[in-house]
Amino acid sequence: MFGFLASLFGRHPRAPEGVPLVAEEDPTIRTPHHRVLDIKGMICQASTRVPLLRLLASGRRNVSLLSGEKIDDLINCAVRNIVDRHRLADSPSPSSPPPSQIVAEARKEFDTLLAQYLRSAQDGGTSDARPFEIVDGKPRSKGFDDMQLELGRGLHVGTVNLCAAARLKSVGDVVYGEQRNAFLDVPADESTKKMMRHLGLGYIAQGENGYIAGEGAEELGRxxxxxxxxxxxxxxxSPDEPVALFILSLLLKQVLGYPRADGEMCVYSVPADPVESDRNYIYHRGALESTLRSLGYTPRPMVESHLIVSSELKDQDYTGIGVxxxxxxxxxxxxxxxxxxxxxxxxxxxxWxxxxxxxxxxxxxxxxxxxxxxxxxxxxxxxxLEGAIAIYYRNLLAYTVETMRQKMSDAQNMPSFAKGVPIVCxxxxxxxxxxxEMFKDELEKSRNFPVRIEFIRMARDPIHAVASACLQAALEETAAQTEAPSALAPATLERAAVSGKPMKGLPSLLKLRNSKVA
Ligand SMILES: Nc1ncnc2c1ncn2[C@@H]1O[C@H](COP(=O)(O)OP(=O)(O)OP(=O)(O)O)[C@@H](O)[C@H]1O
Ligand SMILES: [Mg+2]
Structure with missing residues (x-):
């Protein structure tokens, strides 16, 4: 289903199930007389097989398949375009492009064609044969790709903000990459494109349709x-946006960059089960997982609210409520x-x-x-206007407190807390x-609230708390994987145990990772 994402990023993901279609060896075949580039082979290498069971497990009941002929069509078309472009002669001339350039171009050509085909197929539109043009804008800040980073990334996937976190190798500081989860549709005529180039804004164009994604979209919208x-x-x-996954994938690539090592751990945040029983996040989670795998990461979902507990409540033995x-x-x-x-x-x-x-x-x-x-x-x-905002904020908090009361009262496995617990926002x-203050007011008003609240406070860094906790989990898990198995076993077992005598100051992230996600 999401195979096109792998090709979109031009990466060969290290998904355990991924089976290369051809042996991964130098696709340049040398002959005594002239050089032949196996472009078909190169393009095939950019593909990944995805087992049907994995697609079904990610919630898809209907799986659209690309026919062999369609793949052949796309490959042939990509090959034709590249050969036309370089007019490869029988013998190489001194000006022939190096094989690495041809490989890169072959992949890009095929990616574009495949993404284009799959996007229209997946989003229910008609197949649009016009190629995509993806133009990078001037980077506003230094991206992760230019930094020396430790292995392990954190990613907070929010409705309006995307935030990635990584740790610098030399000084150990945490660095953040942020992007607005937004896009704007613009006409893709020459004058608009010229203006966007002038403003340093990246864009994606297909025929007369164009999109600007991220902060640039917000700026231009304003x-x-x-x-x-x-x-x-x-x-x-969003179910209302046919290009949602396409745009989100591009933004994630921008904010997260490529991994330092194939299969690098990326812990990302997911919402907890919704109170509305007709909703679930299975598709969302599956799509994110595929996108991250396509970039070359090993994705691990963690529930957003528990990430807050893990990053903020160490002094309370990780006991309390994260909001x-x-x-x-x-x-x-x-x-x-x-x-x-x-x-x-x-x-x-x-x-709301x-x-x-x-x-x-x-x-x-x-x-x-x-x-x-x-x-x-x-x-x-x-x-x-401010009065109306205050009224709806109060309503939002009253509703949150009442839902907390109901859910905590009804929960089968709520622990009985011996003393008051903190809330961190x-x-x-x-x-x-x-x-x-308003949250506290509403808590005090609530009758029969099942838990005594000791205090309520803000997270030390409310904007980065989730991304930073994701990073912490990713670093821990990466370290656990590289430790010698004999040294690792007792610690891991202790940390992974969800019953038994609780230990003081447990990092608890591995336990939290096992929490139920939709
Ligand atoms: N200073 C502020 N005062 C009030 N609201 C603010 C302020 N700064 C940001 N917001 C609001 O915070 C929200 C964005 O918060 P955040 O980045 O945590 O959301 P998100 O992670 O993208 O979304 P979600 O977690 O719901 O998927 C927006 O509604 C924005 O208007
Ligand atoms: Mg969020």
Whole structure:
């Protein structure tokens, strides 16, 4: 299903199931008289076999297959284009391009054709034979690809923000790569393309359709007063956007860069089970996993709220409640001594506030967001618009507290806490002044709240808490894999045990990783 992503990135993923179609040897065959480039072979090497069972396991019941003829067609077409381009003669001339360049071009050519074919097939459109043009913009900041990094990456996949984390080899500092999870459709005519090149904005064009993805989209949207489109909605791939996976894949490639070693560990955040029973995140998780594998990583999902517990509640023996308030959802996780006891997500987050206020007062959600993020205080709202924002924030928190109460009361396996437990909040929606006070108010109002709350506080770094916890988990797991098995066994067993006498100060990440994800 997601095989096209592998080709899209021009990487040969190290998926255990991946079987190269041809032996991975130098595809240049030398003859005594002239050089023949096995372009077909090179292109075949860019493909990956995916077992049907894996597709089914990722939630697909209908699997579209590319016929052998279609693959042949695509290969032939790619070969023709490259040969036309270089007009390869029987004997190499001094100006013949080096094989590495031809390999790169062959893959790119085939990737473009295959991505184009599969995108239209997967998204239900008609097959559009026009090629894609992907133009990189001027990088705004140094990307991970230019840094000396340790093995292991963290990735927070959010509805509006993508944040990757890595650790610098020399000094051990954590560095972050951030990107807006947004895109804008623009006409792909020559004058628009020229303008985008002038502004240093990267774009993707196909025929007359063009897309700008990431921060550039936000910037341009602001300048022209146009609302951006989003690949994700309410914490998961948006069902309303046919190009969602395509754009998200490109953004992930940008923010995460390529791995330093094949199969490098990448821990990424996923939402907890939604309270709405008609929703699940199986497709979203499967799509992310495939994208990360295509980039060459070994993906590991972890529940967002438990990541907050693992990064923030070390001093409380990893006992307490992690709450992540993002744009598309609120995630809540309860853990006892590092063992996840309960987690859930609701669909009310920052976007819900923006949308509700916009409908109530008749302005755009973008305008509401601007006011909300502009430094207002929930305790002392100024004027009608701020007043409406405060009303919906209170409603959001009352709803979150009530859902916590219900879920914790109904849970079969809730531990009985001997003393009060802390709540730690992270995520962009908590940054508004007065958030903690309002949350505390609502908790105090709640009758029969099943757990005594000792205190409520903000995470040390509410914006990076999840990405940084993902990175910590990835570094730990990478280290565990490289340790000698004899030295590793007792520690791993102790950490992985979910019952028995809890140990003080356990890192607990491996246990948290085993928590249930949708
Ligand atoms: N200073 C601020 N005041 C109020 N809200 C803010 C502020 N800064 C960011 N936000 C809101 O935070 C939200 C984005 O937060 P975050 O980056 O944590 O979300 P996300 O991880 O992308 O989404 P999710 O976790 O729901 O999938 C947006 O709704 C944004 O308006
Ligand atoms: Mg988030």
């Amino acid at each position: 300048i022209f007063g146009k609302a951006v489109r989003r690949p994700m909605k309410n914490g998961t791939l 992540s308030c993002g744009a598309g959802m609120v995630n809540v996780g309860v853990a006892y001594k590092g063992v996840p006891a309960l987690s859930f997500s609701t669909l009310r987050g920052g976007d 506030v923006d949308q509700s206020v916009a409908e109530a007062v008749g302005i755009s959600p973008e305008k509401v967001r601007e006011i909300k993020e502009g430094g207002m205080d929930l305790r002392r709202p100024n004027g009608r 992270a995520g962009g929606a908590c940054r508004i002044t007065g958030f903690l």
